[in-house]
Amino acid sequence: MIKSILAYSLLVLGLPLITAWLASYLPNALVEKIWPIERISAVYYMAKSSLEGLIAILCAYLLFKLLQVEITIWIPVLVCTVSTLWRLVQNEGFMVVFINIGILVGYKLFPHLQVFFNQW
Structure with missing residues (x-):
């Protein structure tokens, strides 16, 4: 009971999203240093948001696996x-679609990745 409360509260506080943002911060900083902001395509930001969503959902699943809490449909919903x-809040309403696409892709890929990692 305590573990599940802790796991879901970390989801609500945004720990997987912060982890995903930190994981993509260095590559994003390098790209923005190499090319000026005006030259970076919107497609790059769309792909970056999708990748952040994928990393976030996989971090959420890893958190639940480490705490040994049952993985449910509420994880991707939260x-x-x-x-x-x-x-x-960051006024990036257009990127909501792409980060949620990344989350849903991670949700669909997780059972396949879980089988792969269990064989490892």
Whole structure:
């Protein structure tokens, strides 16, 4: 009971999203140093947001695996909700679609990745 409360509260606080943002911060900083902001395509930001969503959902699943809490459908729902609120507060409403696409792709890939890692 305590572990599940801790795991879900970390989801609501946005720990997987912060982890994903930190993981993509260095590559993003390098790209922005090499090319000026005006030359970077919007497609890059769309792909970066999708990758952040993928990393966020995989971090959320890893958190639940480490705490040994049952993985349910509420994990991607909460991560999508928190990511939507986070992007809307940052005035990046257009990127909500792409980060949620990344989260849903991670949700669909997780069973396959879990089988792969269990064989490892």
